[in-house]
Amino acid sequence: MNSIMTCQGICKSYGSGEMTELVLKRVDLEFFQGQASVLIGPSGSGKTTLLSILGCLLAPSEGQLLIDNQPVNFSDKSSLTEVRRQKLGFIFQHAQLLPFLTIEDNLAIIGRNAGMTDDDIQQRLDNLLARLELKAMRYKFPAQLSGGQRQRVAIARALLHRPSIVLADEPTAALDWHTGKTVVELLLEQARLEQAVLVVVTHDTRMLPLFDRILSIADGILTEQQQTAAVDNIFYTQP
Numbered sequence: 366m367n368s369i370m371t372c373q374g375i376c377k378s379y380g381s382g383e384m385t386e387l388v389l390k391r392v393d394l395e396f397f398q399g400q401a402s403v404l405i406g407p408s409g410s411g412k413t414t415l416l417s418i419l420g421c422l423l424a425p426s427e428g429q430l431l432i433d434n435q436p437v438n439f440s441d442k443s444s445l446t447e448v449r450r451q452k453l454g455f456i457f458q459h460a461q462l463l464p465f466l467t468i469e470d471n472l473a474i475i476g477r478n479a480g481m482t483d484d485d486i487q488q489r490l491d492n493l494l495a496r497l498e499l500k501a502m503r504y505k506f507p508a509q510l511s512g513g514q515r516q517r518v519a520i521a522r523a524l525l526h527r528p529s530i531v532l533a534d535e536p537t538a539a540l541d542w543h544t545g546k547t548v549v550e551l552l553l554e555q556a557r558l559e560q561a562v563l564v565v566v567t568h569d570t571r572m573l574p575l576f577d578r579i580l581s582i583a584d585g586i587l588t589e590q591q592q593t594a595a596v597d598n599i600f601y602t603q604p
């Protein structure tokens with residue numbers, strides 16, 4: 366399996382002097398092609414902080430992030446934007462679609478930012494809208510879709526430019542359990558199909574058996590647990 370992303374001794378602290386809060390303490394972690402990880406931990410434990418570092422949105426205080434074996438240079442804004450546009454796909458709690466653009470245009474803009482040709486964007490749109498059962502939504506506006514449909518568009522948008530890494534921050538928090546589970550299953554299926562690294566933050570322990578690996582943060586320390594047989598998972602609780 367190819368290593369896509371590596372955290373080497375990553376620390377993150379906020380504030381200074383006596384007010385310093387050390388949120389991440391030496392995180393060492395490797396992410397492999399096609400691997401799906403779920404990130405859990407109590408409120409305030411640093412999940413969004415770690416996801417923001419993985420997404421090149423926030424610089425670590427110490428340590429290095431490597432993507433495709435290249436250290437990410439957090440002080441070079443233009444190279445950061447390039448890495449985000451080419452290699453990363455994001456899904457948030459609320460789909461955050463642009464309300465004044467149709468679904469097609471919301472997706473196409475991501476392809477244009479990544480430098481894809483119009484033909485490639487159209488082919489990719491046709492393919493993803495069909496796979497995610499969104500063909501009928503193509504010319505609609507976000508406000509005309511249900512919450513679950515909007516999150517399916519968010520999945521299509523995160524994958525459109527074929528990123529090698531997809532990061533999702535509580536993608537189901539605004540959905541009911543059934544819709545949320547369907548959205549996560551689709552996200553996993555589509556990310557695996559594309560062989561992308563997937564990292565999902567969730568508070569919902571019922572989702573854990575769906576993932577290859579559980580990353581758990583507490584008191585700034587990250588621990589990982591591989592999952593082979595989902596039912597043996599100690600975190601598993603029935604819906």
Ligand SMILES: Nc1ncnc2c1ncn2[C@@H]1O[C@H](COP(=O)(O)OP(=O)(O)OP(=O)(O)O)[C@@H](O)[C@H]1O
Pocket residue numbers: 379380386388406407408409410411412413414415
């Ligand atoms: N910009 C910031 N400035 C100062 N402190 C921050 C900042 N962002 C986060 N923190 C602090 O860092 C800690 C971790 O926050 P973070 O948002 O990463 O946690 P989380 O695990 O995602 O929480 P939740 O599950 O509630 O979303 C918290 O104590 C928070 O108050």
